[in-house]
Amino acid sequence: MAQSRTVGPENSAGTVIPKATRYLCAGVYLDREFREMVIRRVYNDSHHMVAPSYGFDLVPVVAHAWRAWRLDTIGSALVIIVLLGSLAWAPAAATVAAALFALCWSATVAVRNALIAVPLKAKERADRFFHRARWGSESRDLAVHLRALKLACVSSGVLVLAVPMISSATGVPLVSLLQQAAIMGMSVVLVVCGCAAARRHALHQTAKGRLPAPDSRRYRTIDEQQRHTFVIYSRPAKKEPAPGDFRDILAFDDSHKPFVGAGRLIHRWNPPLNIHLLQFGEGSMAAREFDPLPFQAHELVAYLKKEMRRLDGQDDATSLPGFGMSDRIYVAEADVDGRRDWLQGERAEHEIEDIIDRPFDRFHHFLEIRSSVSGELVTTVFLRITVKGRALSLDFAACALTRTPDEYHVLDEYGEDGPTALLRAAVRALVELPADIMQAWRLFRVPSVLLGACRARRTRIHYPKRGVKIGPKLSVREEKRVSWESAQLDRTLISDHVKLIEDRLLKAATDFLREHKVDISEFEERATSIINTGIMNFGESINVNNSAVGANAMRLDLPESFGQSSGGHA
Template sequence: MDGNGGNTNGRVPRQRSTRASSRRTDEEIRDYRAATRHLCAGMYLDADFRRRVLHEVHNDNRRRVAPSFGFRLTPVLVHGWRAWRIDLCLHLAICALALVVLWWAPLSGAVLIGTLGAWRTTQALYGVTRQLYAYFVQRKTEHELRQVQYRFKALGLVMAGCLAIGGLGLLGLSLRGSSGVGEWPLRGGPLDTALFSAALVAAVSAAAARRQRALNQLHDEEAVNQQPSSTRQRIIAWQESHTFTVYSGFDPFIGSGQRIHRRSWSFAQPLLEAEDPTTVFHPATLKEREFSVPPFRTHELVAHLHERLRALADEADPEIRLPGLDVGDRIMLNGAYVDDYREVLERPTTEATRQIMANPSDAARHHLACQVDSWGGEVVTTVFVHTSLQGKTLYIEFSTYALTPTKSTYQSIDVIGATGPGAIRRAVGRDLAQLPKVLGHVCQLGNELGLGVRARRAGVDRTTKSRRGSDIGARFSTREDASQQPHERDAPAPANADADTNFFQLADIHKHAQVIERRLLSSMIHFLKSKRVDTSEFRQRATAILNNGVINHGDMSMTGTAVGQNAIVTTTPAPAAG
């Protein structure tokens, strides 16, 4: 890249990256695995989530993976394939049993199909009946009533069909007696029906027990700390911790969670030389105070901010240290413009990072990522700071993002009684109670087989080769997909259940964002003063930003609070009691 922001044909020389991570105590490392453990549990508890991760992350070798903040992706993929094998074996066993029963004893198959279909339809009718009751209680719209009535009629027809099939099978069995010998399709008997029913129960019970045993093992360190077991997983492990975030689409901060708009801002600071107090009667003009040459370079300011922030992570005093703080370089690059950065992607270097800082008009943009993970990685707050020197001004941009906790379903393995021998028995009983629903999942067999076939071809990293019109940017984040959505967090929790996100988790996001924000602003002022830059306007802007960053959490009262410059608050006294 040349000094004017354009790209030259020369490549950045390959050097080793000097990026360092903050030191962590054994307790913090042990805590750090909580989010990874919950995501591994999600592979067993949520089949749709598992399919999305395996399809969008593992099998999509034409795109880079999103950065992993607060967790490790490799163990999640390892457990995802284990859960996939459990479900695949169950589905194959069910299909094999279905083929055998239809060939050997069609009458017994008709009885089983009719019984299971009526069982499942009864469960669905119960849910529709509750919806119909909710309509009369909550007075919903006529459109919702028509939908409920349509579902009720459709389920009634399905119930009639299942009863008809089961009735024909029972009639055939009664006419043939107890013997199952005869010409096809009049084969079958009570013994065949009992044997095939027992085989189905055994297959479902074995899969449920194996799945629960895998969940029980997630409390062991070795089970969570899985190492890459294939070429594709080693590639993913390298990409998830890469300095570059190669993204697709509009948002470059993929993997960082939701943006906190109240804590995101930007402004341009003119680079003026600080006034000399002795020349108060002969003040210099703005043109005379402008620096002809910038008094510092962008990488010098970034290095100063990096050092001041890292000091908070390295403190020995627990009342000074900011636990879980990690500070490092993060370069955002659109996947459609990656060809000019091929060598840098292979080996990011300090010199290449400085060149990107000096050319903020290129496709690659440098950010200083100041990240705090807490609650075992369940809550991750990241402040991205972008600085650049252009037009004799210092441009500063703060973007604050937060990853909220994983879905409460995935965290259920930490509940008392959710693991252990008793949990295995309960898991088997739960699946048997939902036997028709479990058997209905066999329709996903085609998707499961497709995942396995595509995984065999995913060992080659296709992001390293240039293709016309290609975009290798990440478009799916495992951590964001597993996070609780706003409607899930805001919905009131049942009286006998824990809230998805508690008050202190949300408060920690804003606390960490403000601590980092204030530290960065004070460090910038200190750095600019050391370079003899006028900081009067910077101080005014910083004060306005900090004052306007007041957050109102839920129903907390803000009565009598004035925010912003020259703000005035007027209160009206309450009327006297009569």
């Protein structure tokens, strides 16, 4: 398997780290839901295979997810311990401290809403004075923020009055009560700031390329499965569109594509390119057919590999950035039987060639060719070559992974490193403390997470169990990618790489057929048609609004809520 070249800093071993790996490692610190998904549905799920990794390494992402989870869990546990200890030591002072924290939070909410509501209120007054039309959305936004501002001000006033009332009810002097509350508050502040600084420091390690290299049975299994030659995919469930629902009929759905983890299916030859293997000359088809056939399918695959490797090994315009090439063998989840020795270890070259030459087997071989721009934008081309019915069949598909979310790129931005970044992280943690305390119920899930991690040490996909499927359930990289509609200029880069690979494959196949004395006139005609057609199918959905279809025209009415959410003139 050819290794792809990626851009980014180097780790201690001198290996270049893909940008997507660093950004996903940062994401597990910044996104709690993403972190828990990685732990629960990747590390702890040993009943299913791990999806192939394209343009990133999954092992450091999982390791950082566990590190972030430990820091978050320890921080939450320490805060709860301090609060419960304070409540047991001095209940009145603990109540006052809680009231003061709630007061700070209410004041923060009031300031945030005031910064939005005051300009909107001023604009409303100006619109009324000049008799200007107003958008309904502006009036609704103003009402929402004014309501939140009033509630925050009222709650702040109640909390201010609560402190002397607690002092009067308990008989403890106000000064002494405030001193005890200050001690408790400082303890909570130190714990929260210390944990926030530790999380931010760990986050900075990803920016410097200091990724962990864990060595355990589960991590080795994840690494083996993400690079494995065999990929298990799920066939789509048979689902008929609702009668008269043209949106379902016209929508493009690639959620059940066989190329797990490769991203969105953007281009495919439909139907595949098929040509009869005939000799040069005149006469009937039967007279011109080869007997025996001039080549086997694996020989053409080997030739294409040799020609495509010319795109690798250079750092200039003669090569593709982030080039990689490998064999992938796909098998449907329903076709996995009790004998699963093929899931353990790598297959020998002659075994892969045997699979290539068996077109009607449950195993489907694809030649996989990858390119990556800036370490994030990954384009993957899949080509299946079969010889059947005395004809050559080429099945071509292209998938694309768009960039990771922009919020995961925070460490590449200016001023997001150093002591000031740690200080800002501590301040944000204090602001978010009330919300984090409300999330303390997550501590009850700690035993189940740890139990799942212990159970995951044993790889269970090798042991058949009735009714249990072992195909991948999700791809971390596919879950965290910007939408195809937001790719914008990246689409041009993707289509350019797809066409470069497509053209080279067709021309190399033409040369191979010519060397084996095959009449290539039909092949050249169809190949030229494919090249000139360009990439037309990007998997876009076709939207038909307020239109009629067919002789007995039926209008596709829009939802009643359409147009109301966008606002209107008052």
